[in-house]
Amino acid sequence: MGELFRRIKYLINRRRMDAELESDLEFHREMAARAGRGNFGGTLRLREQSREAWGWTWLDRLAQDLSYTARTLVRSPGFTLTAVLVLAIGIGVNVAAFSLFNMVALVPLPVRDPASLVRLERRSPEIISGEMPYPTAMFYRDHAKTLSGVLTMMGARLSLEDDLEPAKTNFVSANFFRELGAVAAYGRLLDAERDEAGNAPPVVVLGHEFWVRRFGADPAIVGKVIHLNRKPVTVVGVEPYGFPSLDGQGAEIWLPITQQPYFVEGGKVLTDVSNGSVRVWGRLAGGVTARQAEQELLGLTNELRQQYPKDIWKNEYIRSDPGGHLHVMEPEMYQVAEMVGVLTLLILAVTCANLGGLQLARGVAREREMGIRLSLGASAVRIFRQLLTESLVLALIGSAAGMLLAWAVLKIVLAQTASPVWLSAAPDWRVLAFVVAMALIATLLFGFAPALQIARQRQRKTLARQLLVGAQIAASCLLLIVASLLVRASQHALYTNPGFGYERVVSIDPGLGQHGYTPAAAGEYLGQLRSRLEALPGVTVVSLVKLAPLGHSITREDTEINGQKASIYPNWVDERYFQAMEIPILMGRSFLPNEKNTAIVSEALARRQWPGENPLGKKYGENTVVGVAGNAHVNAMNDGDSLESYYSAQPADLPDMVVLVKSVGAPDGLTPIAKSIVGSLNPKLFPEISLLKSRFRKDMEQVELVASAVTLIGLVAVALAAVGILGLVSFSVSQRWKEIAIRTALGATKAQVLRAVLRQFVWPVALGIAAGAGIAAAASRVLRIALYGVSNLDSASYAAAILGLMAIVGLAALLPARRALRLDLATTLHYD
């Protein structure tokens, strides 16, 4: 401790300490001279040796390197500015991507003790379900000792007064707000003791944003009675501003889940053990790990199986994931994050290859300077360190600029999207650490090799430069191909027939099951609804389907067919479905009314299951195939490899059925009519009515957004590569000034001169393109699920990307090369 303290004292008072040392040595020399010894030697050297004992020499060297760096960078502002700009883009893209990931998965929610929140999910080796039955969640709440609290939530849409749009409502366990440590903006929030009692009066908490929009931010609303699904209910409070709900599930209206049957007549959520209905989170008790909780919940699940042998799956277990972030990261999301990470790192690679080339070029220009320093006694190590310091300073400035860029981009993104209020674009310590790491990685990538080459005086070797060009081209090529595949996919999805008709269909989801309809009652209701709808002018087909096309709920079976992975999307439909959705029956026939034990498969499924055979009459599971339908990825539009199977809907499915109405012309006018019909049939139901075409548009908007983002990234990469090549070619032209002048003087033609200048870049470019295309072809298999049926080897996309790249590279090479033709022969040959 004392030594460190003294060391620091020496650092602070080093000027005085140095003077004292000098006086010591001076005195020693005087005395030695008196004693007749004249050859004392230089005191400067001695002083330096003595000072080394203080242990601050590295600081001196660093300061020297830094001040030298500052002078060098200021002296060539063009290079410095280019380098910082290029780095800012390359690093900024990475920082922006990481910041987004950080916001979603790393930043803790601003709630009480976010680290002990876990999301609980029902799983078995075959089935994943995000929702579990309410009674089982309560069983876990009452028996799990590793959980100090269980939170449940169920989304619903309820009609508020006579509003056209139903309000987005969350039924939650009454402990929800207290567990998250929220305090009401006005009035009170839900309270487990008051609102979950058997005779508790119905209460509602308003979402803050909804309160401002719908109720004009009137605090007097607290205590008033409003009507949800025509049921009176008292407003007891307003949610705090920017309330951070779990997994991003905000709501306009919050209700205690125990009061669900009051609002949704016949609702069985509270007692139904066979259907999953609520999302569940747990709060780990003090000192308990998520693994311990999972262990206990597994035991409890096995206990539940004794009570409900039918409803608990084989090998069912409860999986926990950290729940205290904006979103719970699913493995699929990690895949997406990894893919984005790879793409942005490619940008960084292009950036660094680019700068590395520039550094090498500068190394040639600085040959004189390096020569002088070497002959003055600087070691190669010292020069290497000096050059690396320069790169590090550049990288740090570039990273800071990149961070600013990312911050600006995120600010715009957050402002443009409906993001939670508490999310901030300002970098936190994780982002700062990431930025520093990026700066160090960039330094190593673009500074290390050139510094080594220059310190060893090998900067004239063309191989290093050619490698850098090749790497840049390969990475840009890969990025461009991915971008053009995605653009093609969005164009394809927009302008080609998706295999089904969506333009003239209205979907009506009456939600009979939620209201406790029996199959018989549901059948009667749907029969009435159908006859009323069919009587409308312009309506051609009315059909029933269990999983609505482009809808919220999707069922997927991940299996293997003949040893290969396959995703099959089953659906339960009536005999008019294929007509309503304009899906062609290619072989066999459609279903007959109330048919049993039959199946219809999609063309692609038939081909994979029974290659080269007639699928009609084959057994598919327990069912016999009666028909083959055209491929129609109604619930997985983006995945061109998805397969469909259809089963004839049975009476037991009726409470879950959705009605599809097909009209002759534009269906827009049908919506209000359908609304009035369902209103007159049963005013207690509040069906969700929507146009398929608007759901389709919404899907497409997302695709286009992704495609344009990736295109932007690809173009950035190409622009960077173009700048790099521009710089390298103009550098190699200026390096060979004399040679070119002599060739010209000796009568070389313009074409010959150009060929001489550009020859060294032909191979790297060609190999780079080949490598980029090869990697793209191999790696883009994972993209298939997002390509809307476009092949990941789509030749048009590859050709467009490669030709585009070649055009840009050609231009970037020719522009500076032309200067070689305009040389002033006399001046050049006289120079030197």
Add this chain to the structure above:
Amino acid sequence: MPMSDTPKSGMPAGALPMLILRVLQSGSLHGYAIAQRIHLLSSEVLGVEEGLLYPTLQKMLLKGWVTAEWGISETNRKVRCYRLTPEGRRHLKAELSDYDRVTQAIQDILRTA
């Protein structure tokens, strides 16, 4: 390393701090005097090179074994004198007993082997 005119034997590695501490035990001295004292006391066998003396002194200052203060030399010049600190005294004691033990052991071997 600068050479001095008197022929000097090499200093055993690590011995210099101990010798400096020992010659400072009787009072504070300036750097030149330390070198002289060691040279004389060793019957002119051991010489102290400046290139070793001053870095060693700096290290000892850092360790807190000695402190420096301004004094006046015999030639009437302002000069820094080094003085033993209590910690330096403790360290010297430890070093000496350590040294005694080791030399005793070495001599035992030399005598009996």
